[in-house]
Amino acid sequence: MAGQEDPVQQESHQDWVNREYIEVITSSIKKIADFLNSFHISCHSRLATLNEKLTALKRRIEYIEARVTKGETLT
Amino acid sequence: MPLVTRNIEPRHLCRQTLPSVRSELECVTNITLANVIRQLGSLSKYAEDIVGELFTQANTFASRVSSLAERVDRLQVKVTQLDPKEEEVSLQGINTRKAFRSSTIQDQKLFDRNSLPVPVLETYNTCDTPPPLNNLTPYRDDGKEALKFYTDPSYFFDLWKEKMLQDTKDIMKEKRKHRKEKKDNPNRGNVNPRKIKTRKEEWEKMKMGQEFVESKEKLGPSGYPPTLVYQNGSIGSVENVDGNSYPPPPLSDSTSPPSPSFSEDSLPPPPAEFSCPADGNQRGPGLAGPKRSSVVSPSHPPPAPPLGSPPGSKPGFAPPPAPPPPPPMMGIPPPPPPGGFGSPGTPPPPSPPSFPPHPDFAAPPPPPPPPAADYPTLPPPPLSHSGGGGAPPPPPPPPPPGPPPLPFSGTESLSVAPPLSDATKPKSSLPPVSDARSDLLSAIRQGFQLRRVEEQQEQEKRDVVGNDVATILSRRIAVEYSDSEDDSSEFDEDDWSD
Numbered sequence: 001m002a003g004q005e006d007p008v009q010q011e012s013h014q015d016w017v018n019r020e021y022i023e024v025i026t027s028s029i030k031k032i033a034d035f036l037n038s039f040h041i042s043c044h045s046r047l048a049t050l051n052e053k054l055t056a057l058k059r060r061i062e063y064i065e066a067r068v069t070k071g072e073t074l075t
Numbered sequence: 076m077p078l079v080t081r082n083i084e085p086r087h088l089c090r091q092t093l094p095s096v097r098s099e100l101e102c103v104t105n106i107t108l109a110n111v112i113r114q115l116g117s118l119s120k121y122a123e124d125i126v127g128e129l130f131t132q133a134n135t136f137a138s139r140v141s142s143l144a145e146r147v148d149r150l151q152v153k154v155t156q157l158d159p160k161e162e163e164v165s166l167q168g169i170n171t172r173k174a175f176r177s178s179t180i181q182d183q184k185l186f187d188r189n190s191l192p193v194p195v196l197e198t199y200n201t202c203d204t205p206p207p208l209n210n211l212t213p214y215r216d217d218g219k220e221a222l223k224f225y226t227d228p229s230y231f232f233d234l235w236k237e238k239m240l241q242d243t244k245d246i247m248k249e250k251r252k253h254r255k256e257k258k259d260n261p262n263r264g265n266v267n268p269r270k271i272k273t274r275k276e277e278w279e280k281m282k283m284g285q286e287f288v289e290s291k292e293k294l295g296p297s298g299y300p301p302t303l304v305y306q307n308g309s310i311g312s313v314e315n316v317d318g319n320s321y322p323p324p325p326l327s328d329s330t331s332p333p334s335p336s337f338s339e340d341s342l343p344p345p346p347a348e349f350s351c352p353a354d355g356n357q358r359g360p361g362l363a364g365p366k367r368s369s370v371v372s373p374s375h376p377p378p379a380p381p382l383g384s385p386p387g388s389k390p391g392f393a394p395p396p397a398p399p400p401p402p403p404m405m406g407i408p409p410p411p412p413p414g415g416f417g418s419p420g421t422p423p424p425p426s427p428p429s430f431p432p433h434p435d436f437a438a439p440p441p442p443p444p445p446p447a448a449d450y451p452t453l454p455p456p457p458l459s460h461s462g463g464g465g466a467p468p469p470p471p472p473p474p475p476p477g478p479p480p481l482p483f484s485g486t487e488s489l490s491v492a493p494p495l496s497d498a499t500k501p502k503s504s505l506p507p508v509s510d511a512r513s514d515l516l517s518a519i520r521q522g523f524q525l526r527r528v529e530e531q532q533e534q535e536k537r538d539v540v541g542n543d544v545a546t547i548l549s550r551r552i553a554v555e556y557s558d559s560e561d562d563s564s565e566f567d568e569d570d571w572s573d
Binding site: 011012014015018019022025026029032033036039040043044047050051054057058059061062063064065066067068 | 098121
């Protein structure tokens with residue numbers, strides 16, 4: 001009896017080991033995917049803020065240039 | 076329902092039928108590991124995509140920053156060279172210099188096909204293309220693309236554009252009418268001495284906040300002021316108040332696009348019914364039923380219309396259907412609803428009930444006589460293709476004001492109004508007005524031919540003019556704003572001239 005169970009038991013034990021290994025890998029994949037998503041979102045939002053600042057800056061510069069020029073063209 | 080942008084591909088690792096092997100557990104393990112590797116592959120592909128997108132954006136910003144930095148440097152140099160004593164402070168200098176105009180570039184076409192992210196575009200490309208209905212286009216009589224009756228991506232924009240253009244025309248007509256009336260009655264001002272127009276009332280109304288302002292006609296706080304002048308003086312143009320004001324072009328895609336936006340307006344049923352059947356015809360019989368039912372219900376008590384609500388608030392369909400004769404048209408409602416698709420004759424029937432309470436409306440005098448002639452002009456062609464022509468796109472037909480006892484021809488004329496605009500109708504049918512009363516047939520022929528030519532001209536004009544949201548909106552706002560300004564300026568002139 002013990003002889004018969006051993007290979008089966010070994011096999012199932014090995015199977016469980018393999019499954020745990022696969023589980024570790026898949027959970028790390030999910031973590032990577034989460035990280036990528038949050039990275040993407042945060043970068044987008046920061047770039048958008050930056051975009052707004054650049055636009056505001058550009059408008060102010062245009063205004064100042066208009067104030068400062070006395071009819072000559074800006075080189 | 077959110078769309079998934081990036082989908083990592085083998086979704087299920089080990090849900091597969093196994094080949095018949097002795098050691099099944101090992102088999103499953105191996106299959107699972109192979110799928111894990113495929114998942115890692117797609118993950119890396121998406122990671123590269125994400126990072127690449129961010130990289131390109133950051134690059135554009137970098138170039139912008141560098142150009143701005145250059146400009147700042149130049150300005151810095153220049154400012155240090157400024158000498159207050161040398162400044163030119165003459166009055167002529169102030170006037171001759173060009174006024175500063177900041178560049179008001181509005182972002183447009185944000186959600187276009189081109190700005191779709193690549194992964195979503197790939198998903199989109201895996202879908203089936205629509206059937207090649209455009210092969211049938213050469214066989215059509217009215218020259219429209221056959222695919223547009225099946226699926227038309229630009230439908231909503233075209234609808235909105237028509238409405239906007241219509242509104243601008245109406246506003247201009249009203250202006251002309253006002254001027255005409257003033258010229259006709261030069262002594263009108265003397266009889267009723269006008270109150271001095273001050274802004275004090277307006278400012279007081281706005282004292283408590285913009286939300287509590289009640290308009291003259293007691294529309295309520297959500298009434299529609301033509302130009303929303305906020306307290307800090309800036310002008311709010313696109314304020315989507317119940318969708319009553321300029322509805323943003325991509326209306327939420329419901330089956331009955333115009334009806335929600337017109338829900339509060341005085342004329343919801345006619346335009347909605349008119350455009351919905353039109354849409355229904357194009358979209359297929361299946362949709363016409365529900366649409367019709369959804370639209371018919373609000374039709375019975377058209378809400379006591381906001382009298383004198385500024386003309387601009389009316390949907391584009393309102394102006395042309397100026398009060399058609401209720402009695403003749405009343406006979407029409409019963410047949411068309413069961414009649415089905417080919418007859419957008421339903422719009423005129425509901426419109427009569429709503430129109431009588433619309434005295435304020437500047438149903439311009441030119442339209443009354445000409446549309447009378449229009450209706451006689453249309454019967455013969457409609458009779459030929461009343462069923463097949465399909466309902467026309469949005470432009471509503473001009474209503475027969477006054478007595479023209481041609482209800483039948485009226486319905487037919489509505490069914491065949493190919494891309495006609497209303498402005499053309501007054502002009503085109505002015506010559507045959509007198510004929511219509513005497514000789515119907517010749518008037519029909521003349522009117523019809525005349526309209527065709529003008530139609531082409533109108534279309535060409537429209538194609539030339541800018542086709543984007545910003546220009547259309549800006550034109551509309553300009554017309555409306557200048558309209559109110561012109562009125563006030565004309566009043567002022569009267570004041571001074573007296």
